[in-house]
Amino acid sequence: xxxxxxxxxRNLAAAGDRRILSLFDDPERFGTFSAETDGMLLDxxxxxxxxxxxxxxxxxxxxxxxxxxxxxMFRGExxxxxxxxxxxxxxxxxxxxxxxxVDGKDVRxxxxxxxxxxxxxxxxxxxxxxxxxxxxxxxxxxxIGIGGSDLGPAMAVRALAPFHDGPRCHFxxxxxxxxxxxxxxxxxxxxxxxxxxxxxxxxxxxxxxxxTVLKWLRAALGEGAVSHLAAVSTALDKTADIGIAPDxxxxxxxxxxxRYSLWGPVGLPIMxxxxxxxxxxFLSGSHALDRHFQDAPLNQNLPVLLGLxxxxxxxxxxxxxxxxxxxxxxxxxxxxxxxxxxxxxNGKGVTIDGQDLPRPSGPVVWGEPGTNGQHAFYQLLHQGTxxxxxxxxxxxxxHEPDLMEHHDLLKANCLAQSEALMIGRSFETAKEIAAGLGxxxxxxxxxAAHRTFEGNRPSVTLAYPKLTPFTLGQIITLYEHRVFVEGxxxxxxxxxxxxxxxGKELANALLPMVRGAPAQGKxxxxxxxxxxxxx
Ligand code: F6P
Numbered sequence: 001x002x003x004x005x006x007x008x009x010r011n012l013a014a015a016g017d018r019r020i021l022s023l024f025d026d027p028e029r030f031g032t033f034s035a036e037t038d039g040m041l042l043d044x045x046x047x048x049x050x051x052x053x054x055x056x057x058x059x060x061x062x063x064x065x066x067x068x069x070x071x072x073m074f075r076g077e078x079x080x081x082x083x084x085x086x087x088x089x090x091x092x093x094x095x096x097x098x099x100x101x102v103d104g105k106d107v108r109x110x111x112x113x114x115x116x117x118x119x120x121x122x123x124x125x126x127x128x129x130x131x132x133x134x135x136x137x138x139x140x141x142x143x144i145g146i147g148g149s150d151l152g153p154a155m156a157v158r159a160l161a162p163f164h165d166g167p168r169c170h171f172x173x174x175x176x177x178x179x180x181x182x183x184x185x186x187x188x189x190x191x192x193x194x195x196x197x198x199x200x201x202x203x204x205x206x207x208x209x210x211x212t213v214l215k216w217l218r219a220a221l222g223e224g225a226v227s228h229l230a231a232v233s234t235a236l237d238k239t240a241d242i243g244i245a246p247d248x249x250x251x252x253x254x255x256x257x258x259r260y261s262l263w264g265p266v267g268l269p270i271m272x273x274x275x276x277x278x279x280x281x282f283l284s285g286s287h288a289l290d291r292h293f294q295d296a297p298l299n300q301n302l303p304v305l306l307g308l309x310x311x312x313x314x315x316x317x318x319x320x321x322x323x324x325x326x327x328x329x330x331x332x333x334x335x336x337x338x339x340x341x342x343x344x345x346n347g348k349g350v351t352i353d354g355q356d357l358p359r360p361s362g363p364v365v366w367g368e369p370g371t372n373g374q375h376a377f378y379q380l381l382h383q384g385t386x387x388x389x390x391x392x393x394x395x396x397x398x399h400e401p402d403l404m405e406h407h408d409l410l411k412a413n414c415l416a417q418s419e420a421l422m423i424g425r426s427f428e429t430a431k432e433i434a435a436g437l438g439x440x441x442x443x444x445x446x447x448a449a450h451r452t453f454e455g456n457r458p459s460v461t462l463a464y465p466k467l468t469p470f471t472l473g474q475i476i477t478l479y480e481h482r483v484f485v486e487g488x489x490x491x492x493x494x495x496x497x498x499x500x501x502x503g504k505e506l507a508n509a510l511l512p513m514v515r516g517a518p519a520q521g522k523x524x525x526x527x528x529x530x531x532x533x534x535x
Pocket of ligand 1: 147148149197198199201202203206258344497500
């Protein structure tokens with residue numbers, strides 16, 4: 001296997017300062033370096049990966065056992081070894097068919113039953129059949145959760161705005177009281193349903209926010225407050241502790257990772273917003289991508305190709321970050337969602353066997369929607385000293401037929417950015433521009449230097465027909481499996497998250513000190529800051 005890594009490194013070295021643009025001398029390049037499934041196209045041709053490098057990357061996927069591990073995941077094997085768990089979020093979106101056994105039990109019937117209960121509950125809330133304690137229909141829903149119990153539904157609810165025909169959804173996640181205060185300020189408790197979402201039902205932020213919101217409900221509704229609550233969790237015993245009625249509790253199994261959980265009950269706000277039919281479309285899009293990941297040959301397999309581009313940029317080119325740039329305002333929260341999906345999964349320093357990794361793993365993932373980012377950080381993308389591979393997302397069609405002009409501008413800008421990153425602008429051209437602006441002599445050189453773009457900066461583009469529930473399911477699943485592919489190649493466990501624990505433990509220990517207890521055993525900086533914050 002190290003042979004393949006070496007060959008990939010040699011491939012890059014041999015390419016020297018080859019321009020990506022020169023790869024398009026091959027008239028077939030766009031066709032060879034793009035792949036499509038169910039109307040969604042991934043273009044990886046604007047990278048410096050040539051035919052040999054792509055073959056080597058595919059061999060890397062083969063020899064590291066991507067397909068074998070993928071099949072093990074779908075079969076329900078316990079590939080999350082540090083937590084001794086299967087990884088079966090894929091089962092949440094698969095049609096109930098053949099039995100799928102985990103620990104000797106078929107997991108399909110409970111998944112189907114929970115989905116039916118969610119549908120009934122969502123319909124009853126949406127139709128007004130279930131009313132509030134004051135006999136009014138619920139027009140508002142607050143989801144209280146954090147991390148995977150917030151980012152997925154918050155991102156998806158926003159993405160599917162054109163399909164909203166249910167109550168309005170609000171999200172409280174941060175333990176900062178500002179989040180609860182600002183959300184509750186404009187809401188009427190008599191018309192507000194509260195979903196407390198937490199896989200473990202122990203997360204301090206969520207429990208604190210749930211108590212605050214429960215007090216808010218109680219102040220207005222007295223004992224009726226409890227009937228405004230629903231819960232989503234794997235810890236069914238704990239949901240009873242805050243008095244939530246069992247028929248308002250939607251459970252899921254521990255083999256659904258938090259950051260992979262929006263396909264099940266954690267997706268309840270999505271279902272409340274767009275209805276059960278829309279939610280099932282969302283699941284169908286996801287399942288279609290699952291099938292594609294399982295069935296398509298590796299060189300036509302979107303998650304595999306996207307993962308291999310990630311490996312190329314991270315390990316062969318040594319780029320430390322990647323930017324996700326949706327030219328789709330409704331995907332504004334996608335970068336934040338992907339930060340958890342990607343960085344909590346692959347931000348690891350040891351292999352599955354606990355050995356130090358031989359090469360860097362997950363990059364920093366960041367981004368913002370275009371065109372807004374263009375007027376902010378794109379300066380660095382084009383002329384900064386770090387190369388940041390960019391990942392553009394764009395729909396062929398918008399939801400605003402009356403605003404065609406906007407969408408045309410959006411498309412033109414998206415295409416312009418990937419083109420500009422690739423072609424750049426030479427010093428010679430910049431000099432001509434400077435001359436045209438009236439600069440001469442040394443000043444022309446200086447002005448030209450500032451107007452030069454080295455270009456040759458890679459990007460990929462994901463183009464889809466329209467942002468629908470189906471497409472959104474495809475997009476999220478593409479990224480889930482991309483993270484999987486990269487994790488397998490790095491030899492890490494993408495499904496645990498031990499790195500979040502230390503900070504939680506220290507916060508528990510610091511809380512009494514924040515409240516005035518002596519800061520024993522703390523370093524001088526922490527002591528000094530405690531003093532400063534005590535007032
Ligand atoms: O602290 C990280 C984490 O455990 C995430 O993995 C998870 O999505 C989030 O906290 C919330 O956890 P829970 O759903 O159990 O409240």
